[in-house]
Amino acid sequence: MPPTAIAPEPVLASDLVGAAPPSPAGPIDAAELATLTPAPTIPLPPLAQTLRFSQRQIEFMFRARREHGEVFRMRGTIPGGPVITSHPDHVRSLFTANPELAPSLTGESPLRPILGPNSVLTAVGARHMRQRKLLLPPFHGEAIERYTEMISEAAEREIDTWPLNEPFALAPRMQAITLDVIMAGIFGIEGKPAPGSPEAGLRRTVKRLVAASTRPDAQLTELIHIGREEPIGLLRFGLAMLDRPTYAVIAARRRAADLEERRDILSLLLQATTEDGEALSDKEMRDELLTLVLAGHETTANSLSWAWERLVRSPDAHEALLAAVRDDVGAEQRIEATIVEAMRSRPVIPIIGRRVTVPWRLGEYGVPAGAPISMSILLVHHREDLYPDPFAFRPERWLDRKPGTYEWIPFGGGIRRCLGAALAMAEQRVVLTTMARRLDLEADRPEPERARHRNVTMIPERGGRVVVRARRD
Numbered sequence: 001m002p003p004t005a006i007a008p009e010p011v012l013a014s015d016l017v018g019a020a021p022p023s024p025a026g027p028i029d030a031a032e033l034a035t036l037t038p039a040p041t042i043p044l045p046p047l048a049q050t051l052r053f054s055q056r057q058i059e060f061m062f063r064a065r066r067e068h069g070e071v072f073r074m075r076g077t078i079p080g081g082p083v084i085t086s087h088p089d090h091v092r093s094l095f096t097a098n099p100e101l102a103p104s105l106t107g108e109s110p111l112r113p114i115l116g117p118n119s120v121l122t123a124v125g126a127r128h129m130r131q132r133k134l135l136l137p138p139f140h141g142e143a144i145e146r147y148t149e150m151i152s153e154a155a156e157r158e159i160d161t162w163p164l165n166e167p168f169a170l171a172p173r174m175q176a177i178t179l180d181v182i183m184a185g186i187f188g189i190e191g192k193p194a195p196g197s198p199e200a201g202l203r204r205t206v207k208r209l210v211a212a213s214t215r216p217d218a219q220l221t222e223l224i225h226i227g228r229e230e231p232i233g234l235l236r237f238g239l240a241m242l243d244r245p246t247y248a249v250i251a252a253r254r255r256a257a258d259l260e261e262r263r264d265i266l267s268l269l270l271q272a273t274t275e276d277g278e279a280l281s282d283k284e285m286r287d288e289l290l291t292l293v294l295a296g297h298e299t300t301a302n303s304l305s306w307a308w309e310r311l312v313r314s315p316d317a318h319e320a321l322l323a324a325v326r327d328d329v330g331a332e333q334r335i336e337a338t339i340v341e342a343m344r345s346r347p348v349i350p351i352i353g354r355r356v357t358v359p360w361r362l363g364e365y366g367v368p369a370g371a372p373i374s375m376s377i378l379l380v381h382h383r384e385d386l387y388p389d390p391f392a393f394r395p396e397r398w399l400d401r402k403p404g405t406y407e408w409i410p411f412g413g414g415i416r417r418c419l420g421a422a423l424a425m426a427e428q429r430v431v432l433t434t435m436a437r438r439l440d441l442e443a444d445r446p447e448p449e450r451a452r453h454r455n456v457t458m459i460p461e462r463g464g465r466v467v468v469r470a471r472r473d
């Protein structure tokens with residue numbers, strides 16, 4: 001008699017997401033601080049740590065966690081040497097704290113000389129709240145709804161130009177779509193700006209500068225700018241190129257006869273005033289616009305590239321996505337689950353930070369007032385207790401559950417949570433759906449792409465290279 005076949009136990013989505021054991025965290029007084037030990041410091045010279053962190057953050061972080069546990073201190077370029085945590089309770093303590101107790105570290109980041117000190121991303125305190133309040137309405141979920149059609153048109157147009165049976169990198173193609181979307185949202189232009197217009201000049205310059213920032217010397221430029229207020233050298237030159245069309249766009253729009261009727265972000269900002277009736281200056285406008293253009297398109301483009309980098313190497317997830325979209329069975333749920341899982345396993349911004357102004361507790365460790373604390377999004381997203389089999393790409397984790405606020409943090413959180421999260425999600429939904437419906441994609445090579453670090457982002461080393469085997473209309 002043949003042996004009876006034993007059917008494998010089905011894996012339930014509920015087995016794929018777990019919970020971390022509780023860990024006390026939050027502001028403490030000096031007396032309690034004195035009872036706690038400092039977090040273990042990675043025993044390498046600061047320069048070695050900086051180089052490893054900026055070259056191979058994944059390997060560096062996983063090794064540090066293996067050797068020192070879920071809280072450790074790194075010494076590098078950030079003054080004070082950040083204590084890095086990967087526990088959701090610690091994350092919650094920082095996201096929900098009064099912002100005066102845990103202001104963002106972005107004011108000290110290498111982005112500051114680029115975006116200036118005045119933007120919603122780089123400002124802290126009252127100034128940050130003011131800028132955030134001005135910008136929230138146009139980035140609200142409902143306001144984003146009306147972009148859906150425009151995103152879909154940008155995606156369809158772009159997909160039509162892709163080569164068949166020839167490997168190419170998705171990242172620049174995705175960037176073309178996301179740049180069109182953010183420029184349209186900010187400047188209120190549909191599709192590509194008119195040739196010769198200041199907007200067209202700005203779009204061209206942004207593309208050129210982003211391409212230049214992938215060159216090896218760009219990382220050096222980035223390192224020498226940490227902690228600086230003003231740009232120097234090549235960056236200064238690049239920014240001057242960017243400033244010219246930006247100021248031209250602002251000046252032209254200030255003069256526009258239909259300014260009051262326009263709903264684009266630039267026009268809204270030009271008409272916005274503070275409670276004291278004060279309007280934004282040209283310099284403030286420039287910082288804000290550059291922030292939105294730069295923060296808003298590369299991140300989303302690389303997040304989409306990572307999603308496909310994972311999908312073309314995960315046959316079950318890929319097939320399930322195509323079937324759901326093409327047969328329209330549970331498509332929305334499957335698309336959402338795929339995006340959430342891609343952002344869990346490859347968070348484009350792998351680490352974010354705050355600087356605590358009072359002593360803080362992180363589990364068994366104490367952190368003194370004035371010290372920086374970083375949250376490793378990468379490590380939180382790869383905790384075995386939260387995400388069993390964390391290195392596997394399993395969109396099923398999310399088919400019947402929503403991600404946790406402090407457990408799934410690709411957009412950060414609290415009052416610094418990504419302003420463009422609703423837009424980024426809308427773009428990913430539309431682009432992923434359109435691509436799944438129209439394209440049969442394959443990986444150009446079987447091995448996964450490694451991560452490369454550029455500015456504050458973590459991107460696929462080869463740009464997410466794929467081959468299109470078939471395209472449907």
Ligand code: HEM
Pocket residue numbers: 104120121122132182291292293295296297299300303347348349352353410411412413414415416417418419420421423424
């Ligand atoms: C997949 C795409 C994106 C990812 C992964 C992402 C991620 C992040 C993260 C991690 C932060 C820091 C949050 C914190 O410190 O708690 C952030 C902040 C920010 N993001 Fe995004 N982002 C994306 C897309 C966008 C888009 C499309 C825009 C806008 C146009 C945008 C605009 C901003 C701004 C303005 C901030 C600063 C918010 C503040 O400090 O109040 N981002 N983003």
